[in-house]
Amino acid sequence: MLFRQRTEDVNMKIKSLAKSLMYCGLVTALTACSSSGIDRSDLDETIQRYHAVVLDQEPVTLNSRVPEGMVTGASYGLFDELDGDSEDMISGVLAGVLVGGVVSALADGSNEAIRYRLYHQGKGEFAVISKQQLDEDVQCVEVHQAQQVKLYAVDAEFCQQAQNEASVKAVYGAQVQRMGSNDWRTATVIIEGDSIAAVTEINEEIPAGAQLIDARDTWLIPGLIDGHVHLSQSGSAFTRPDIIGATALHSYDQDQAWLTNQLPDILHDYLRLGITTIADLGGPTQRLHSRNQLDCTTGCPTILSAGELISVVPVAPLTGNDGPTFMTTQTPAEATAAVKMQRGFGAQISKFVFTNEGGLSPQQLQQHFYAAMAEAKAHGQIVAVHAQDLDYAKAAIRAGADILVHGVMTAAIDREFIELAQAHDVTYMPTLTAYEHYLSIFKQQLTFTEFEQRFADAYVLNSFVELQENLPATEQMFQIFTRYVPLVDASPEERSALSAQEQAIVQQLEALFSQRILQVQFSNLRAALEAGLKVGFGTDAGNPGTLHAVAVAEEIRAWQRAGVDAAAIFQALTIGNALAFDMAQQQGGIAQGKTATFNLLQRDPLEDPQALLAPTHVFQGGSLVYVADDSL
Numbered sequence: 001m002l003f004r005q006r007t008e009d010v011n012m013k014i015k016s017l018a019k020s021l022m023y024c025g026l027v028t029a030l031t032a033c034s035s036s037g038i039d040r041s042d043l044d045e046t047i048q049r050y051h052a053v054v055l056d057q058e059p060v061t062l063n064s065r066v067p068e069g070m071v072t073g074a075s076y077g078l079f080d081e082l083d084g085d086s087e088d089m090i091s092g093v094l095a096g097v098l099v100g101g102v103v104s105a106l107a108d109g110s111n112e113a114i115r116y117r118l119y120h121q122g123k124g125e126f127a128v129i130s131k132q133q134l135d136e137d138v139q140c141v142e143v144h145q146a147q148q149v150k151l152y153a154v155d156a157e158f159c160q161q162a163q164n165e166a167s168v169k170a171v172y173g174a175q176v177q178r179m180g181s182n183d184w185r186t187a188t189v190i191i192e193g194d195s196i197a198a199v200t201e202i203n204e205e206i207p208a209g210a211q212l213i214d215a216r217d218t219w220l221i222p223g224l225i226d227g228h229v230h231l232s233q234s235g236s237a238f239t240r241p242d243i244i245g246a247t248a249l250h251s252y253d254q255d256q257a258w259l260t261n262q263l264p265d266i267l268h269d270y271l272r273l274g275i276t277t278i279a280d281l282g283g284p285t286q287r288l289h290s291r292n293q294l295d296c297t298t299g300c301p302t303i304l305s306a307g308e309l310i311s312v313v314p315v316a317p318l319t320g321n322d323g324p325t326f327m328t329t330q331t332p333a334e335a336t337a338a339v340k341m342q343r344g345f346g347a348q349i350s351k352f353v354f355t356n357e358g359g360l361s362p363q364q365l366q367q368h369f370y371a372a373m374a375e376a377k378a379h380g381q382i383v384a385v386h387a388q389d390l391d392y393a394k395a396a397i398r399a400g401a402d403i404l405v406h407g408v409m410t411a412a413i414d415r416e417f418i419e420l421a422q423a424h425d426v427t428y429m430p431t432l433t434a435y436e437h438y439l440s441i442f443k444q445q446l447t448f449t450e451f452e453q454r455f456a457d458a459y460v461l462n463s464f465v466e467l468q469e470n471l472p473a474t475e476q477m478f479q480i481f482t483r484y485v486p487l488v489d490a491s492p493e494e495r496s497a498l499s500a501q502e503q504a505i506v507q508q509l510e511a512l513f514s515q516r517i518l519q520v521q522f523s524n525l526r527a528a529l530e531a532g533l534k535v536g537f538g539t540d541a542g543n544p545g546t547l548h549a550v551a552v553a554e555e556i557r558a559w560q561r562a563g564v565d566a567a568a569i570f571q572a573l574t575i576g577n578a579l580a581f582d583m584a585q586q587q588g589g590i591a592q593g594k595t596a597t598f599n600l601l602q603r604d605p606l607e608d609p610q611a612l613l614a615p616t617h618v619f620q621g622g623s624l625v626y627v628a629d630d631s632l
Helices: 002-021 026-032 040-046 076-082 086-090 156-162 252-272 286-293 332-346 362-378 392-397 413-423 430-443 449-455 460-467 477-486 494-495 500-510 515-530 551-561 566-580 609-613
Strands: 048-061 112-120 124-130 138-145 151-152 170-178 184-192 195-201 211-214 218-223 224-229 275-281 304-305 309-311 325-329 349-353 380-385 599-600 617-619 623-627
Touching: 048 124, 086 124, 124 151, 138 156, 151 449, 156 211, 184 218, 218 566, 224 566, 252 275, 252 380, 252 617, 252 623, 286 304, 286 309, 309 332, 332 349, 349 623, 362 380, 362 392, 380 392, 392 413, 413 515, 430 477, 430 515, 430 551, 449 551, 477 500, 494 500, 494 515, 551 566, 551 609, 566 609, 599 609
Parallel strands: 170 211, 170 218, 224 275, 275 304, 309 325, 309 349, 349 380
Antiparallel strands: 048 112, 048 138, 112 124, 138 151, 170 184, 184 195, 218 599, 599 617, 617 623
């Protein structure tokens, strides 16, 4: 009864207002009319012009035909109070309504109209019911508001410019993946500070004061994570003198100096591709402090860092002014001390080398590193292990590995390996293209895609030209590689033409560099996925030919060549790596409470995973840190 009485009161007021306005004749003369309760001077003061985002529009049918020239309206407060559809509230006398306290004209007397759902940062969300028919693709209007309202379609940039920076943001209308499935839904992501406050349905009201970011026709995905890079390596031909002996052409210290100068730009390239977190898996610990002081005015991804690779074998050529890349330990106590030292510099990851170069068996390495790995895990550090052979990978798991950062390269993973990895919650993270790039360098067949050339520095690209043009100036071992690695995959007839000594060299190299090893990597990746292991995504960027940031594109293609579908690639690059580095509560998905770090894409990444690397917008910790045209 109370609701009906309030409705009747409202209708009486509206009918009284409509009756007085009918005498004015034309709707366009509305502001020149005077009637009880309306002062002309007040009308002049209420004229407003502002830009509003068109959230959506839909046809509506009013519940009776409207006489031509009839004009009236209802205020936003009355709509709230009555909580009903606008035409029901006004009982058929409606000629036009603007939810928000002004009037919209319906001039032709029919009962067909359009309801426009609009948003203005200062006024909040409101609706206009009008006879004006705007194109369906109009996203921004200029609102002229007095006692009636007119909408004028304008370029979307006007609405963007009208938005003020705010701690609350509403990213409206994007396709967001449903948790636990490959399906998408249209949603609005509400950001408060650096976190996602809510993921709401598209028709839910946007809070007033929020900075509206129009994300219609985009796919909103978590920020990508490259789980294996080396910021102490440039990607050039001169960055691994232990493998490519070319210091007579360009010294290691020169390469490192170039890298130090270019690091801010390299890090910005990661953000440009939507790679918002990287794991730096090994370099001089002394650099961690200076890296924490980096000037990231152009934007940097979040960096998870390890110190030196903890090993039992020194790699002298990789020692520069900041110290070694590999730390040699002779005893378990020294290995434990290395973990503590690196943690003192802020290392979040401890990386260990489980290979046979030092002459230790898998079991001996397990005993050597067990206490050190336990020390790291006890203090919340992630334990990453470089182990290429199956037996050494199993020993690494038993010793406490969290991640196998190259996968297994030389033999097929077996049931024992799968059961160990499952029991110890280990992430399998292959690096397919880094190995392939070394193979191409030794065969003198390395090429770069247009995408790689667009991002890579001329110094890096030209280094391989310089290397190839000056092979006689390189060290003997590299010349042996370039002479005999091309014969590893040669036919038996070609190999039989070699001398006995040459055949022995090729046979030795076959255990290290061959297409067979690449196929083993492909097969093991498929087997790990089929077995349900945790799988992560890493590039080993920084190694020669494996270029920072853009390496993700080539690694994606390698996974596709291995037979992995787009959904599994997407999962590995997001939640897979978030789980691997114990960040799943903050990253890897789009949900309430997670950090507001995500990208907007123009194409569905489940149809084309290369779309992952073409973001239009990148958000990091709630801030918009990159847009595709660099117009920030």
